[in-house]
Amino acid sequence: MTQKTENTVWHAHLVTKNERAQLKNQQPCLLWYTGLSGSGKSTVANAVDDILFQRKAHTYLLDGDNVRHGLNGDLGFSDEDRIENIRRISQVGKLFVDSGLICSTAFISPFQSDRDMARDMLEPGEFIEVFIDTPIEICEQRDPKGLYKMARAGEIKDFTGIDSTYDVPASPEIHVKTANQSIEQCALQIVSYLEKNGYIN
Numbered sequence: 009m010t011q012k013t014e015n016t017v018w019h020a021h022l023v024t025k026n027e028r029a030q031l032k033n034q035q036p037c038l039l040w041y042t043g044l045s046g047s048g049k050s051t052v053a054n055a056v057d058d059i060l061f062q063r064k065a066h067t068y069l070l071d072g073d074n075v076r077h078g079l080n081g082d083l084g085f086s087d088e089d090r091i092e093n094i095r096r097i098s099q100v101g102k103l104f105v106d107s108g109l110i111c112s113t114a115f116i117s118p119f120q121s122d123r124d125m126a127r128d129m130l131e132p133g134e135f136i137e138v139f140i141d142t143p144i145e146i147c148e149q150r151d152p153k154g155l156y157k158m159a160r161a162g163e164i165k166d167f168t169g170i171d172s173t174y175d176v177p178a179s180p181e182i183h184v185k186t187a188n189q190s191i192e193q194c195a196l197q198i199v200s201y202l203e204k205n206g207y208i209n
């Protein structure tokens with residue numbers, strides 16, 4: 009991105025991220041879900057968010073389809089647009105972490121370089137890459153929105169896993185295999201990671 013704003017000065021806030029986190033009794037972080045369409049990102053992220061909410065954690069969930077209706081409604085699915093999509097989401101995620109929240113993002117985020125860029129924006133330990141690992145054959149069987157069928161019929165181009173790249177995460181903090189676990193088991197795997205690593209009590 010080309011920086012177009014000149015003559016602006018960064019203002020330090022009186023209330024710090026740590027103070028906000030202490031008030032909420034949690035360690036803010038960005039749970040970055042990545043996986044193919046239909047892998048289960050939204051389903052698992054919602055299940056985790058629900059458990060965290062019941063436990064009185066302060067959370068927010070940014071979901072691909074929803075954000076593409078608003079903030080990123082001007083972007084399509086070329087590599088260039090996906091890169092810009094993830095850049096904006098990373099910036100928004102960073103703001104939510106700064107506000108003391110446990111923020112989740114559920115985007116395909118197909119390129120390792122973009123996920124690494126998001127990681128590098130945050131402080132060590134704040135970025136948690138969650139690989140929702142589901143073989144494409146199963147995603148295609150699930151096909152919750154009928155998109156694979158349309159992609160195979162040539163009605164959608166640049167579809168991830170068919171004619172657009174997905175980089176398998178190199179070393180995700182959490183590796184969730186949905187093919188042999190229930191939605192609840194997948195969610196508990198993630199909540200358990202947050203507990204063990206002191207993000208929640």
Ligand SMILES: Nc1ncnc2c1ncn2[C@@H]1O[C@H](COP(=O)(O)OS(=O)(=O)O)[C@@H](OP(=O)(O)O)[C@H]1O
Nearest residue numbers: 045046072085090093115116117118165166167168
């Ligand atoms: N060409 C193509 N490729 C992949 N996905 C497509 C495409 N066209 C539309 N959709 C729908 O858009 C959702 C993915 O948006 P994302 O913002 O997560 O994508 S990306 O991170 O920028 O790659 C994705 O949502 P999920 O199925 O929840 O992943 C699809 O519903």
Ligand SMILES: Nc1ncnc2c1ncn2[C@@H]1O[C@H](COP(=O)(O)OP(=O)(O)O)[C@@H](O)[C@H]1O
Nearest residue numbers: 045046047048049050051150152186189190191
């Ligand atoms: N263990 C599981 N984890 C997540 N989703 C599952 C699982 N088993 C079956 N599913 C189903 O797979 C589909 C995943 O869709 P969705 O969450 O929209 O995926 P994505 O957000 O990655 O596109 C849902 O219909 C969900 O009910």
